Amino acid sequence: xxxxxxxxxxxxxxxxxxxxLGQELPKAFVELDGRTMLDRAxxxxxxxxEVDRVVVVVPPELAATQPEQLVRxxxxxxxxxxxxxxxxxxxxxxxxxxxxxxxxxxxHDAARVLTPPGLFARVVAELRRGSDAxxxxxxxxxxxxxxxxxxxVTGTPDRASLRAVQTPQGFDVALLSRANTDAGDATDDAGxxxxxxxxxxxxxxxxxxxKITTPLDLVLARALLASGARxxxxx
Ligand code: C5P
Numbered sequence: 415x416x417x418x419x420x421x422x423x424x425x426x427x428x429x430x431x432x433x434x435l436g437q438e439l440p441k442a443f444v445e446l447d448g449r450t451m452l453d454r455a456x457x458x459x460x461x462x463x464e465v466d467r468v469v470v471v472v473p474p475e476l477a478a479t480q481p482e483q484l485v486r487x488x489x490x491x492x493x494x495x496x497x498x499x500x501x502x503x504x505x506x507x508x509x510x511x512x513x514x515x516x517x518x519x520x521x522h523d524a525a526r527v528l529t530p531p532g533l534f535a536r537v538v539a540e541l542r543r544g545s546d547a548x549x550x551x552x553x554x555x556x557x558x559x560x561x562x563x564x565x566x567v568t569g570t571p572d573r574a575s576l577r578a579v580q581t582p583q584g585f586d587v588a589l590l591s592r593a594n595t596d597a598g599d600a601t602d603d604a605g606x607x608x609x610x611x612x613x614x615x616x617x618x619x620x621x622x623x624x625k626i627t628t629p630l631d632l633v634l635a636r637a638l639l640a641s642g643a644r645x646x647x648x649x
Pocket of ligand 1: 427430471499500503506524525
């Protein structure tokens with residue numbers, strides 16, 4: 415039988431440029447209260463107790479960076495650093511190439527700095543229970559419209575059937591490797607699995623797992639940290 419108790423390897427694609435935050439640095443290297451988003455995100459994964467080790471995928475010019483320069487001890491001992499590719503999916507592929515020991519992989523955005531341990535636990539539990547692809551989702555609170563190139567509304571999908579998708583996204587490693595070989599323009603890893611016609615399951619997301627994308631998100635994250643939102647160092 416398929417052993418679903420095997421190792422879980424985290425992959426953090428952090429090789430993008432992050433221009434939307436208006437910073438020079440790749441987004442994952444932007445600091446929040448003196449620690450980078452990458453440092454905080456990787457530590458939250460390892461400290462959750464759900465992830466055995468983490469592969470951090472960085473821009474090629476940073477590939478010689480030592481793990482202890484990215485993540486503080488003792489967590490850095492369980493971190494590997496590899497060079498990313500041109501597109502996000504290329505970077506995930508580079509991470510997968512460094513995860514041959516994995517039974518499952520969790521692909522996680524460094525920018526979801528405040529992701530609580532319980533969310534990693536829910537995703538991993540679903541994988542162990544039998545799912546081969548699982549994503550955390552939240553109900554959508556805004557009404558969502560589709561628009562054409564001129565900005566004219568073309569439709570209003572039923573809000574009750576829509577979900578906002580977060581990370582970590584969890585996969586059977588063989589399934590994601592197969593899905594990732596023909597990545598095209600997919601914006602998330604689960605989308606690649608869907609294209610294969612394979613089932614993707616959902617678990618409840620967490621508002622604290624929001625992605626820091628805009629300067630307003632940075633303000634929110636800093637305020638949450640200042641108000642004592644749970645982080646690995648504070649528990
Ligand atoms: O641009 P977007 O927010 O979709 O990027 C998601 C993540 O993918 C970011 O963390 C970014 O660093 C990463 N990425 C990557 N390699 C690329 C492009 C994006 O690892 N070539």
